[in-house]
């Protein structure tokens with residue numbers, strides 16, 4: 360997709376702080392972090408939403424999730440054999456949910472306590 364921000368990051372046309380890459384995914388720091396660790400994991404291939412990716416290539420969706428897990432370990436959010444301190448994965452779908460970039464991405468958030476439910480009360 361020629362007009363996609365994350366395709367441009369993938370292609371190196373827009374700079375980003377890469378934290379991980381493998382055959383089919385890349386991970387980079389969010390430009391506006393909402394937690395001490397805030398990394399975005401994307402498939403290199405352009406898909407719009409997580410649902411669209413699940414239909415088009417469920418194996419690739421699995422690789423994206425695996426990459427989030429690798430990022431969480433690398434960033435010290437979990438250690439081998441312990442899911443602690445922990446982290447949160449967020450994938451917004453559509454404008455009402457807050458999706459602003461229409462190349463599927465998973466937010467990996469950690470380094471602070473996360474509230475639940477994830478929206479302000481009232």
Ligand code: 5GP
Pocket residue numbers: 364373375376387388389390391392450451457458459460461
């Ligand atoms: P969404 O709102 O679609 O769930 O998430 C898009 C994310 O992309 C936001 O958290 C936003 O801060 C991040 N973002 C937007 N533009 C850029 C950019 O140019 N570089 C990086 N690294 N992140 C960006």
Ligand code: ZN
Pocket residue numbers: 360363364365366367404405406461462
């Ligand atoms: Zn794209």
